Amino acid sequence: MNEHAFRSAAADAADRLADHWRSLAACELPVVPPGPPGTTLGVLPETAPERGEDLTDILDDTWRTIVPQLVHWQHPNFLGYFPAGNSPASVLAELVTAGLGVQGMMWSTSPAATELEQRVCDWLARALGLPARFTHASGRGGGVIQDSASSAALAAVAAALDRASGGRWREHGTEGRLRVYCTDQANHSVRKVVRVAGVGAPVLVPTVPGTHSMDPAALAGRLDADRAAGLVPAAVVATVGTTATCAIDPVPRIGAVCRDRGVWLHVDAAYAGSAALCPELRVADAEPDLADSYAVNAHKWMRTGIPCDILWVADRGELTGALGATSSYLRNDATDSGQVVDFKDWQLPLGRPMRALKLWYVLRAHGLEGLREVIRHDIRLAGLLASLVEREPGFRLVAHRLGLVVLRAETDEMTREVTRRLTGRPGVLCTPAVVDGRPVLRAALGSAYADETTVRRVWDTVRACAPPAP
Ligand SMILES: Cc1ncc(COP(=O)(O)O)c(C=O)c1O
Incomplete structure (x- = not known):
């Protein structure tokens, strides 16, 4: 071309x-x-073209065949x-990101990609009024851009399982004892995440009658009963803005229950989390001061194209402890120095595009x-x-x-x-x-x-x- x-x-x-x-x-x-x-399948050729085609023809076909369906x-x-x-800012950023074509799995594979991501995650944490410990600037926590709230929850649950098992999960899995908790109002992706993490089904905590919000007293009772039965409560997933009714689990009270029992609290604020950009829309029940991790989909309500979810953790070491992995071919001086962030260790996939450019463009343009x-x-x-x-x-x-x-x-x-x-x-x-x-x-x-x-x-x-x- x-x-x-x-x-x-x-x-x-x-x-x-x-x-x-x-x-x-x-x-x-x-x-x-x-x-x-079958409408689109019916008009698409069954085999790929042998010879390259003109980009204008491909664009024509996009609008003729794909867009109407x-x-x-x-x-x-x-x-x-x-x-x-x-x-438009998000679309432009996607074009530029694709054009630059970098792979930002580690700081050493594209330093600016990593540092930009650290900075925009900190920008957004401050803009949403999140606790300072969720920022990279804190030196301990930080944000990472994931593709989805599901991936964010999987990363958080992995860290929680690892912490609750004292690191045994990495070698031995859940050993049938680790448990994760949410309500029946949690997004169905939470059940999938818990299943994929090897726990099976989450324990469903009752909601307060007449609301669709988790009952903290019932949670405390369930955690204590499970612990007494020899199980290991590892994580609670609370939701700020449930999918069915936009209900809010009382995060501070759930956080207190979790803190007192050493259980990880992940807050799924995929949709409603963006509202915290507006100070007058912040509600006490959604405050994540006691949470271990917090996730918002910028691709829902922040004019940013899918995929773009931000996961913040209070202790990055707990996340990288669960998801970190390396090989001889990934070794490099920057990583060995301990001075840099390698986002491959904050997510499931190894490779990753330069995820932050899109958010940077959107935050600056709007x-x-x-x-x-x-x-x-x-x-x-x-x-x-x-x-x-x-x-x-x-x-x-x-x-x-x-x-x-x-x-x-x-x-x-x-x-x-x-x-x-x-x-x-x-x-x-x-x-x-x-x-x-x-x-x-x-x-x-x-x-x-x-x-x-x-x-x-x-x-x-x-x-x-x-x-x-x-
Ligand atoms: C509250 C909540 N959590 C999680 C999800 C799943 O989001 P994702 O598609 O980014 O995995 C959704 C999707 O709408 C949601 O509403």
Whole structure:
């Protein structure tokens, strides 16, 4: 490929993306693709081309074949799951990152990649009001960019198992005795993480009746009973902003229970953690002063493209003790000096891209004030949607916190019918879920293109899907 072909294709791609964003903002595309399963497979050749093709042809095919069959997560009518962050700064950083093509597994393999990551993780820790011990500047803790909240939780759980077993876990696994705790409201990824870590299923701690938040007294009782039975409680995973209802586990009280018993506390703040950028949105129950680790997905609510999760730990030695590994071919003077951070030892994979550039671009291009405004804007829109739900006969507001609104219709059958009808419409995407055994619809605000008009239009579409009351 010649240099000219790259320059013109990159400019072409930028133009196409800018046009794409404009048409999303104008709602010219359906949020959900029209084709049935197999639509894209049906038009893709079964074998790879023998001869290289022109980049412009490949771009053409992207917009002809792939884009029409995507769910448009950036669409203003997309209210599913939790938002997938994005912004021009993030996209530009991904291009530059890919173009520079470095592999930042160790300080020695790209010093600036590592040091930039240390610095932006510290920036963000301070911006979120996290304890100073989570910063690299503290000399003991620090942040690392992971691909996902799942990977962050896996790293934290590994460190917890290692600590609880006095390092035996590294050689002998859980020996059937190590335990991890969460509630049934924790993201399902926590169960997967605990399974993959070799523990089996997590112990489910009851929630306080009438809430979806962990009961610290029940946790204490369960930890003590398990210890008395010869088991080894290793970690508690608390959630700040559960996926179903955005509930907050009382982190300070859970932290006190864990501290008194030497149990690791990991806080999964994948979605709601970003809200702490706004001082007025910080809540006492979410304060991680007593936590051992804390994770936020910048790729949800910080205008940063997926993947970008930041995991902070109070004691980096505990993390690298569990995940650190080396070989003769990785030995280098910088590592041996003990003066540098090697992020390969803070995560599962060995190799890693330069993860920090994206966050650096986003933080600089938006500024903290700009990111706070994003969050406040989405919260205002969620407030509007919640008030529309509350005013609508035949609908009930099940939960409303930050940018998430959870609702149901009069009866479960009617809620299922709204969901069915809405699913058939390419106009709006909400996510169905089950809360307290009843079907609900979740609507999470987060598109950069959503405004009040969007919210009213979305709500008109949802209520139009309601069947007549029985
Ligand atoms: C509270 C919570 N934790 C964890 C996850 C999993 O995130 P990831 O896809 O980054 O692993 C999610 C996903 O929405 C979530 O809402």
